[in-house]
Amino acid sequence: MTNDIWIIATAALVAASCALVGVFLILRRQALIGDAISHSVLLGIVLAYLITDSRALPIMLGGAVIIGLLTAWLSDSLHRVGKLQSDASIGIIFTLFFAIGVILISLYAGQIDLDQECVLYGEIAFVPFDTIYIGNLAAESGFDIGPRAFWGIGIVFTIVLSSIIISFNRLKTIAFHPSLALSLGINVIFWHYFLMTLVSMTTVASFDAVGAILVVALLVIPASSAYLVARSLKAMLWMAVGYSQLAVLIGYALAFWLDSSISASIAVSAGLLLFVTIAWQQVQSQRRQRQPIDSL
Template identity: 80%
Template sequence: MINDIWILATASLVAAACALVGVFLILRRQALMGDAISHSVLLGIVLAYLITDSRALPVMLGGAVLIGLLTAWLSDSLHRIGKLQNDASIGIVFTLFFAIGVILVSLYTGQIDLDQECILYGEIAFIPFDTLTIGGGGNIADGFEIGPRAFWSIAIVFMIVLISILITFHRLQTVAFHPNLALSLGINTVFWHYFLMTLVSMTTVASFDAVGAILVVALLVIPASSAYLVAKSLKGMLWSAIAYSQTSVAIGYTLAYQLDSAISASISVSAGLLLLLTILILEIQKKRTHNLQKAS
């Protein structure tokens, strides 16, 4: 029972953090960059682990942010220097990084507690067994258990994301909605682009344990898109993205429980179903107002 609570708490934090970041990704038309970064973060995690032999949060965050920013920068350079289309250069960079990541994982399977399965699904069902202890002077048995490692990672990252958005809300708003105005006001849009990419990298790496490298794209893009369809303001969009993500977690968890399927996949599927439902309702509304106009 207590395990279920930890799993649910982790999942809803992951979904909320992804939804918040996803809103800005969608508004800045960087959905594909989110896809790319979530793939390449795998390489960052593997490299950070192989080099430092540690799974501490700062190490993982450092590796992921570095690789995430590298992905963004390389795609941009390839676009400019190689004169390739924007999405083509993104595709070339992230597939290479992800491929190297998968190769490293299968080469060092014995040494990393990562395998191909976990890249895909994450292992949210097992997170309660990997706990953090504090105190005890290095002796784990004496320490005080404070809960799953994955929970605390995502909790910290969620706080970072939340605080960043609260502090820089107006800047982010200007950059997201009026990139040209931002430029003419002297706002460094390049900085804010990479700032957003840093947030994306941190969120994906903290979500990695829970949902894997690919399903995180679903959590980044889908609830934020649903919110994009219904919201009228940025604040409203952020709130409704969170609402959508939490509903998906609730439905997805039930679904997974009933069907005995992977929790992370079920959450993503329910997010998608909610989006389709939203589109359906909007379409019906559109038809109805159309008909009313015709009648009058």
């Protein structure tokens, strides 16, 4: 039971963090850049480990943020200078960076405690076994404070939530009225890369727990579901988090019932919730269209 609680709590924090930053990606029509960063930061993780020989969270975050920002900048530069379409530019850069990361893992597999399959698919069921122990383990004078992944994503979630609360008005203006933001003197470029930083941090903190595929799903699907029903940015943020938490609970129950991958089940549950929302929207739309006729 304790392991189940840690798994669900870790997945819930991952889902909430991804949903919050995913809202702004959806509103700015940059969902693909989230996919790009979630794959390209593998290169940052590998380079950070090779340079420092450490898997400490601050070092991993530093490497991921640098490569994430580089991905966004190169994609934008390739779009402007090379006159390529935006989605093509993003696809070129993130596949290039991800492939280089996989090659480095293959070349230094004996030195790097990373597995490309683990990064892609993740296995959150192993989260409770990698814990942080404070004190003297030999003397049994310390205590276990819980999984490392839980505390890592907990720190990132706190940073993401605090950043959105503090910068809410500016992020709102940039998301809905970028031209107005420029006329008001808001540095749109700075806030663009600020958002990319949050995406990079969320992605790398989620790698060990759930893998890149579920990160992409949680960045896009809950926010898209909330977009269909919300009437304000605040409501969309709340609904996106709600959809993400519901996906975690349903996905974990589904994985337990089918004895399947927890991460994949959560992603499938998020997709099913999106389809249910679309179906509900269609029913409501048809009901509104028939209402005048019924009233006659």
